[in-house]
Amino acid sequence: MNLAEFSIRILAAGVMTLIAGGTSWTQPAAGPPAVGIVEAIKRPITESSEFLGRIEAVNRVNVVARVTAFLEERLFVDGAELTKGAPLYRLERGPFEADLASKRAQVAQLQATLENAKLTAERARTLLGGPAGQQSTYDAAIANQRSLEAQVQAAQAQVEASQINLDYTMISAPIDGKIGRTAVTEGNVVGPGSGVLTTIVSQDPMYVTFPVPLRQALELRERYGPQGGLEAVVIRLRLPNGRMYGKSGKLNFVDNTIAQNTDTITVRGEIANPILRAPSTAGVTVHELTDGEFVTVVLEGIQPIEVLAIPRSAVLSDQQGDYVLTVGADDKAEQRRIQLGQSKPTIASVISGLAAGDKVIVEGLQRVRPGQSVSPGPASALILSSMKAGASDAPSQPDHSGTTDTRLEDKRP
Known part of the structure; x- marks a missing residue:
């Protein structure tokens, strides 16, 4: 037997030995994956709905001349805030x-x-x-x-x-309000046919009007009707720059006709619009709300309601809808189909599919499959703090299709 044949036999014997004792190369089985869980609990929240609306002055007057004469003098500063009876124009x-x-x-x-x-x-x-x-x-x-x-x-x-x-021949302000720019200057002949000389709009309070889709109007009526109707909600405004307006208002009017081209009903509220800064030497004042301004109207219920709440990050979705993974009594992951109510970035309200006390997996979801054994533990402090601070989260941005967007507000201390 030469050296080559001897080496081949030695190698073959080693391979047979490895095959016979292969169990020594098998890696030990891993334990169940660790997951963070939270319990689904009842929380007092404020339901809200968002709509697109516009600011309207309570009173708006187009100033016109009642007689034909030369305009001798203009007695106001463009943009000034005037009181009723203040002189505007003096005619010949x-x-x-x-x-x-x-x-x-x-x-x-x-x-x-x-x-x-x-x-x-x-x-x-x-x-x-x-x-x-x-x-x-x-x-x-x-x-x-x-x-x-x-x-x-x-x-x-x-x-x-x-x-x-x-x-x-002395034209005076018929209402309190802020005056616009003049359309005519001294020396011109004005009269009833001359058109509008200037416009005055009242400043405080202001109206905000917004269309509500009929279907949602019926839902709002069912939700707030038993609680007092218009008195059961407050109005808050989000300004065009995204900042929430500091004052709240009340609804005071619902139109009696449905707009046939949009299938919406017009709703109106009233909200305070105080002076932001003291008037200048020229009498010009600044208010935060302006007639014709585009805003987002947030309708909020006065009385909070109890809903089952979970972290928004625990909600998963597929082609069949929304679901969560829970931990059963035998520490196995279970898939639960749920129906969501109004939600915000950190909190989701669950209408059906869960019960109070269910253990919902919120951390480690990527490592878990339904039916798999898990090692549950409390969720991280970050998740728990986000649940408690849900009320401070900014509302979601409105749907600019002109209908609605919703959010929750956690009222639990």
Whole structure:
């Protein structure tokens, strides 16, 4: 036997030995994967719904001229906040003053003629007792007197009309509010046909109007109707820059007609709009809400409700819907199909599929399959703190299709 044959036999014997004792190369079986769990518990939360809306002034007035005259002076600063009765424009007064004086002179002339007619009627009445008196003469005198009395009344009405026209030469603010820019300047002829001179809109409070899809309006009515209807909700606003407005408001109107082209109903609320900064020397003020501004309306229930809540990170989804993995009594993972209610980034409310006290896997989900044994333990402090701080999470962004978006607010201390 040469050296090569001897080496081959030695190698073959080693392979047979390894095959016979192969169990010594098998790695030890791993234990069940460790997972973090939380218990599904009842939490008091505030239900809310979001809609797209616009700010509207409670009062809005288009200022127009009531008489035709030259505009002599503008008496306000564009953008200033005014009180009711503040002077806005002064028109040329001369022609109207002359017309008023003429009408007053006509009244004086007719009154003098009336006094003479009264004396004539009195003499005719006295003569009726003598041979020279005639009934027809007396009747004619009385008729002339009454005719003159009517003419005096008509002339006095003309005086009042002239006085009204003269007063119209001073245009004043009809409401409290913020005035816009002027459409005309001094020296122009203005009149009823000149259009709008300027616009005044009230500032505090403001309306916010928003369309609600009919289906969701029915859901809101069923949800809040037994709790007081419009009084059961408050309004909060998210401004265009994403910041929440500091004041809350109340609903005060629901339209009586459904918009056929959108199948929505218009809802309106009222909210305070105080001055942000003191007025400048020119009287210009700044309010946070502006007429026509686009905002997101958040409807929140006044009374919190109890819902079953779990961390949002525990919810998984597939083609059949949402589900979670729970730990059973034998420490095996179980798949539970659930139906979610309103949710926010850290908390999900469960309508069905779970019961209070169920142990939901929230950490280690990628290592677990349904039916697999697990080693459960408490979830990390980060998960638990996010559950407690759910109320401080920012609401989800609105659906700009013009319908709704929802969120929860954890009210538990």
